[in-house]
Amino acid sequence: MTVGLYGAYGGRYVPETLVPALDELAEAWAEAQLDQAFLAELDELLRSYAGRPTPLTPAERFAPGKRLYLKREDLLHTGAHKLNNALGQALLAIRLGKQRIVAETGAGQHGVAVATVCARFGLECVVHMGAEDMRRQRSNVERMRLLGAELRPVDFGTRTLKEATSEAVRDWLSTVESSYYLIGSCVGPHPYPEIVRELQAVIGTEARAQFIEAEGRLPEVAIACVGGGSNAIGLFAAFVDDDVRLVGVEAEGAASLVRGRPGVLHGARSSLLADDDGQVLDAHSSAPGLDYPGVGPEHAFLRDTGRAEYVCVDDAEALKAFRRLARTEGIIPALEPAHALAYLPKLDAELVVLCLSGRGDKDLEAL
Amino acid sequence: MKALAVYLMCGLETPELAAAAVDGGADLVELGFPFSDPLADGPVIRRAAERALAEGMRTEACLECLGAVRKRVEVPLVPMTYASLLEAYGYERFADDAVAAGATSLIVADLPAGERPELRRIQLVAPTSTDERLHLAADQTDGWLYLVTLTGTTGARDRLSPAFAGLVARARAVTDLPLYAGFGIANPEQAASAAKLADGVVVGSRAVEVAEAGPEALREYVRLLRAAIDAAVPAIID
Numbered sequence: 001m002t003v004g005l006y007g008a009y010g011g012r013y014v015p016e017t018l019v020p021a022l023d024e025l026a027e028a029w030a031e032a033q034l035d036q037a038f039l040a041e042l043d044e045l046l047r048s049y050a051g052r053p054t055p056l057t058p059a060e061r062f063a064p065g066k067r068l069y070l071k072r073e074d075l076l077h078t079g080a081h082k083l084n085n086a087l088g089q090a091l092l093a094i095r096l097g098k099q100r101i102v103a104e105t106g107a108g109q110h111g112v113a114v115a116t117v118c119a120r121f122g123l124e125c126v127v128h129m130g131a132e133d134m135r136r137q138r139s140n141v142e143r144m145r146l147l148g149a150e151l152r153p154v155d156f157g158t159r160t161l162k163e164a165t166s167e168a169v170r171d172w173l174s175t176v177e178s179s180y181y182l183i184g185s186c187v188g189p190h191p192y193p194e195i196v197r198e199l200q201a202v203i204g205t206e207a208r209a210q211f212i213e214a215e216g217r218l219p220e221v222a223i224a225c226v227g228g229g230s231n232a233i234g235l236f237a238a239f240v241d242d243d244v245r246l247v248g249v250e251a252e253g254a255a256s257l258v259r260g261r262p263g264v265l266h267g268a269r270s271s272l273l274a275d276d277d278g279q280v281l282d283a284h285s286s287a288p289g290l291d292y293p294g295v296g297p298e299h300a301f302l303r304d305t306g307r308a309e310y311v312c313v314d315d316a317e318a319l320k321a322f323r324r325l326a327r328t329e330g331i332i333p334a335l336e337p338a339h340a341l342a343y344l345p346k347l348d349a350e351l352v353v354l355c356l357s358g359r360g361d362k363d364l365e366a367l
Numbered sequence: 368m369k370a371l372a373v374y375l376m377c378g379l380e381t382p383e384l385a386a387a388a389v390d391g392g393a394d395l396v397e398l399g400f401p402f403s404d405p406l407a408d409g410p411v412i413r414r415a416a417e418r419a420l421a422e423g424m425r426t427e428a429c430l431e432c433l434g435a436v437r438k439r440v441e442v443p444l445v446p447m448t449y450a451s452l453l454e455a456y457g458y459e460r461f462a463d464d465a466v467a468a469g470a471t472s473l474i475v476a477d478l479p480a481g482e483r484p485e486l487r488r489i490q491l492v493a494p495t496s497t498d499e500r501l502h503l504a505a506d507q508t509d510g511w512l513y514l515v516t517l518t519g520t521t522g523a524r525d526r527l528s529p530a531f532a533g534l535v536a537r538a539r540a541v542t543d544l545p546l547y548a549g550f551g552i553a554n555p556e557q558a559a560s561a562a563k564l565a566d567g568v569v570v571g572s573r574a575v576e577v578a579e580a581g582p583e584a585l586r587e588y589v590r591l592l593r594a595a596i597d598a599a600v601p602a603i604i605d
Contacts, residue, residue, distance in 0.1 A: 013450045015407040016479045017493040017518055019500060157417070162404065169406050174519035176495060264450040264477065265404060277425040278455030279403045 004190020007304060009271075009297035012189040013264045014169075021176045026191040028096050033198070038091060045087050049120070050077045052084075052202065056210035056353070061328040063344055063352075067215060070356040071207040073231065074333060078113050080358030081203060081231045082184060086113035088199035090121055093180035100124040100179040104168035106133055106161030106227070107289035107336065108140025109358055110184030115149035125149040128167040132159035133288045136366045158282045161227075161292045165266050185228025186296035189267030193296050200234025203355060208238040211353050221347060223247040224355035225339040226257065226310065227290035229299045231357035236308060245349065246308035248299060249340045251318070253284030256295040257303050257310040265293065271300040286315040286366070287335035289358070317342040319367075322360065334358035335366075369600050370394040370567030371558070371593055372547060373574045373585075374447065376401060376415040377424045380582075382435040387582035388574070389440040392593030397474065397569065398436065400429040400448035407449075407476040409522030411572035426456050430468045437469025445489065447474040458486050472509045480504040489513050494530035498537060505542035512538060514565060515550045522572045523553035527560045535564045555595030562596040 003026075004010045012022060032038040046052040054072045062068065073081035093101060101123050105111030111127040118125035127144055131153045134141050144151055152171075157163040165187075172181040186196040204222070211219050222239045224232035226248035236246045250258055256273050263272035265280055273281040273293035285291040302308035318335055321342035326332045333341060337357045344352065372395040373388040375381050385396045401416035401424055408416070424432070429446070436444055446465050453461045453475065465473055473488040480490045480503045490508035492501050493515040505512055514535065517528035528551055538546050548561040549569030561568045570592060577588040 012479065012482060013477045014479060015476055015493070015515075016491045016500070016504070017495050017515060019479045019481075020495045020497050023497075156413075157403075166404050166406055170409075170520050173406070176518060262454060264454050266406070267477070269450075269454065272451075274451065274455065276455060277427075278451035278453070279420060279425070280451065 004194065006298045006301035009269050009300045010190055010193060011269050012267060013269060014189045014267045015173060017173055018176060018189070022189055022191065024096065025092070028092055029191055029195055032092060032095060038095070042088055042091055046084065046202065050083050050087060051075065053206045056207060056214065058214070059329050062325055066344070067351045068344065069211060069214065069353045070331070071203060071235065071353060073203060073355060073357045074331070074359035078109070078116050079361065080109040080113065080334065081200060081234065081355070082110040082113035083116065084202055084234070085184065085196050085199045085230060086110070086117045086182060089182045089195065090117040090123065093123065093182065094121060096180060098178065098180035100126065100175065101182050102126045102168055102171045102175065102179050103182045103184060104128050104161065104164040105184060106164065106291060107287070107334070108133065108137040108144065108362060109289060111149065112140050112143050112147070114182050115144040115147035118149065119147045126152060126171065128152045128154055128164045128171065130158065130160040130164045131155045133161065133164070137288055137362055138365060140362050160288065162280065162283070169266060185230040186233045186298060187228045187266055187268060187294055193268065193298055196230050197233045197237055197298060200230050201237035203231060203234040204236060204238025207235060207353050215351060218242055218244055219351045219353045220349040221245045221247055221352045223249065223340050223343065223347065223352060225290060225336045225357060226250050226295060226299060227254065227292050227336065228294070229296040231355045233296060233298055235355045236302070240307065246302065247343070247347065248308055248310045249343045250310060250312040251285035251287055251290040251339055252312045252314035254290050254292060255312040256293055257299055258312045260295070268297045270295055270297040271303070287318065287339065289334070289336040290339065311343055313339050313342040331356070332360035334360045335363045369562040369596050370547065371589070371596060372397055372567060372569040373589060374399060374569060374571035375578055376412070376419050376575055377429040377432040378419050378422060381432050382439045383582050384578050384585055385436045386439040387586040388589045389442050391586040391589030393442065393589050395443045395445065396436065396440065397445045397447045398429070398433055400426065400446050400452055402449035402451055405449060405476070407520055409520040409572060411575055412521050415575045426452055430464055433465065433470060434468040443471035444469055445472050445474055446470050447476065450475055450478050458483060462486060474513065480507050491515050492534070492538060494518050494528070494534050498541065501538055501541045505544060508544065511545040511547050511567070512542060514538060514546050514548045516548050516561065517551045519550070521550050524551040527552070527557050531561065532564060555591045558592045559595040559599035562600050568596060
């Protein structure tokens, strides 16, 4: 009966109320993937609305001595990779006949992406966001409001992504017959980790072809930052069967893969920051998108099997890389992918593709 | 006679409170083992969990609390918690130690029927459950079936959910096991209405709120619930 497993991770650890909706979602997702009209509509939206394909930019001044290429998800509409997922799931929601979309957001990038697709398709949009994140990502709060989303501040617990996610799930639990939960990362109960991975796989698919075109061969390393892990899993998806090292970079204070333990949070078994009793610990990162004590179950599986490696860098290292990319390449990255950038000097490889998952405008106020 | 179950969060005063609830007419006590991220719970139980954790009510302390309650009362005791605690403690070990401390069974709010079937526990069903899932839950449940009356989290509501009667009818069609109704039942009128359809009634959030005023207040609250249930559904004397 247990569904959606990645080795010992994943599954469906949710109240019974949600199980039938998850079954319905899994069925709709399976049908949609075989429906040429659905796939064509998504492709067209990704092209003409989101701006795909995004470029692959060599970054020679940032990483002298390496052949580093940045997959420019920062150039996607709304400024981050989150839109790939939001567009696909919005089409699923419409397919399921749901008019109200509920979502959580940390950095606000997913919230902006969801507010954007809701505006585009005329759907009602409710975004739960930690009060602390609303304070440090004010520009994204303004963007969501401008796009017509209703923001619900979460003013208890950590006041960040963990509590925002819990409140979004509680909202969905209470409105499941009329609402679609548009989760922002490859976390949550089955089939969400799979849906998000597949919708973000476009990052890796494009990057792989672009890298081969530029260099005539595959990279040695594909690297990305990992909070919940959606941009990383999207990049890794295209390289997982290749002889390419996969490296995920976590924030020092939110290293659920480097320092976590098996646990259950937000509907899935994965690697978590938790204490001996299974109580979930607070994460701490200057990058709100990484400030989450859990991670997608597939990453925990890739770690255990040794297929991917996970490392972490601290706030100061990330900030240094953030400034360096701005000065050397004229690209202001988000603080989240700045973590992946910060790990590059420690990476023993020449040919590297890095997912620049978002742009840094949102972080300027918090610097 | 219809059963009345009262939920209390584990804490230092819980043995005293449980004794008061049983004295007031509770037939079963659910003991909340607090979790940091309780997805199924509304604000009252979430806050009670935060307070309990701040007071150090971790798994070991909760098991001790369960043992202390067992010494005070003879009614069935059922820990109610979340999978993360069992994940850390060990699923089988948790079940074994809970029984050793006096538990009758176990409820895991985020472990739906089908997940970890080897762990014997009371299963929950909801208005959204399909008939197929009602069957599965009834097959796997331990003694009775917990009917979640509404689509949502724990917590008081203005009125009994209109979806509840249909759920009872569908559950009766698949099982002869006792059906206990919980979530959203707070006052004597709601308890009486639910008891007319189900075999038992669970009160949670309101009980936790009342318990904050101490054992006397809780005893009186439970007594009112008991009286309302018994008046609505007179015991059959044979």
